[in-house]
Amino acid sequence: MKIVNVTHGSFYAIGAYAAASLTAAWLARGYPPMLSYVVLVVAAIVVAAPFAVFIERAILRYLYVRDEVVILLVTYALFLILEDVVKLIWGVNPYYIAQPYALLGSFQVAGMAYPTYNLVLVAAAIFFGGGLAWLLHGTRAGKLLLAVIHDPEVSRAMGVNVGRYYLATFALGSVLAALAGAFTAPTVSVVPGLGVEVIVLSFAVVVIGGLGSLPGAALGAIIVGVVRSLSVHYLPQVELFVIYFVMAAVLALRPRGLFSLAEPRKI
Numbered sequence: 573m574k575i576v577n578v579t580h581g582s583f584y585a586i587g588a589y590a591a592a593s594l595t596a597a598w599l600a601r602g603y604p605p606m607l608s609y610v611v612l613v614v615a616a617i618v619v620a621a622p623f624a625v626f627i628e629r630a631i632l633r634y635l636y637v638r639d640e641v642v643i644l645l646v647t648y649a650l651f652l653i654l655e656d657v658v659k660l661i662w663g664v665n666p667y668y669i670a671q672p673y674a675l676l677g678s679f680q681v682a683g684m685a686y687p688t689y690n691l692v693l694v695a696a697a698i699f700f701g702g703g704l705a706w707l708l709h710g711t712r713a714g715k716l717l718l719a720v721i722h723d724p725e726v727s728r729a730m731g732v733n734v735g736r737y738y739l740a741t742f743a744l745g746s747v748l749a750a751l752a753g754a755f756t757a758p759t760v761s762v763v764p765g766l767g768v769e770v771i772v773l774s775f776a777v778v779v780i781g782g783l784g785s786l787p788g789a790a791l792g793a794i795i796v797g798v799v800r801s802l803s804v805h806y807l808p809q810v811e812l813f814v815i816y817f818v819m820a821a822v823l824a825l826r827p828r829g830l831f832s833l834a835e836p837r838k839i
Contacts (some may be wrong), residue, residue: 574784582654595611625743673758689759753770784832
């Protein structure tokens with residue numbers, strides 16, 4: 573959508589908190605533990621979707637014609653507001669839901685144990701990434717969306733409901749961010765500020781991959797994940813710095829990222 577959406581960090585946190593609190597309540601009542609995975613997904617969608625619709629309809633719909641920097645500042649302001657909304661709803665105490673993480677057990681590789689839940693995270697990332705690519709490039713709605721993003725004026729003149737596409741796109745992106753938080757919640761302590769770290773990493777991923785490129789985002793995520801893991805294992809004192817070093821190195825060679833899209837020009 574040509575929006576650097578900082579509120580994705582907040583939706584990530586909202587998804588994690590919703591999943592952690594509702595799944596903990598589900599398990600505390602003695603309901604089947606295997607259904608807790610369904611609760612994770614449903615909780616994130618049900619809680620995050622209304623926030624996304626409200627933000628897009630009440631605020632962002634009036635800003636699409638403005639400069640991208642203005643929208644960036646607005647989404648950053650919304651990020652700060654939503655951080656306090658999360659504290660207002662869920663408080664400042666940490667939430668733990670280790671049961672879904674431990675329920676699937678672990679497997680052995682070269683004498684080392686790895687949680688099976690980590691494979692679920694990898695499978696979920698591939699599934700949603702592939703589904704998003706198919707939606708954008710393999711369906712009529714996705715191709716119309718690309719047309720709307722590149723030239724909303726012509727799309728509107730051809731009878732496309734541009735406002736509806738913007739709403740659906742923003743809501744889908746926000747729900748996906750919330751689902752990411754929900755899937756991650758069993759592996760971490762859900763605490764205030766959870767969205768800050770992920771938005772910094774996401775920013776690095778987008779800058780490395782190229783703004784607006786789905787393959788670039790996928791490759792950028794792999795680069796950031798591998799480099800960060802290697803730094804934690806071999807040189808933990810430079811963990812925070814190494815991500816920015818990689819980002820700076822990529823920008824020095826490719827100022828618009830590895831898979832930057834061609835910049836359209838109106839003549």
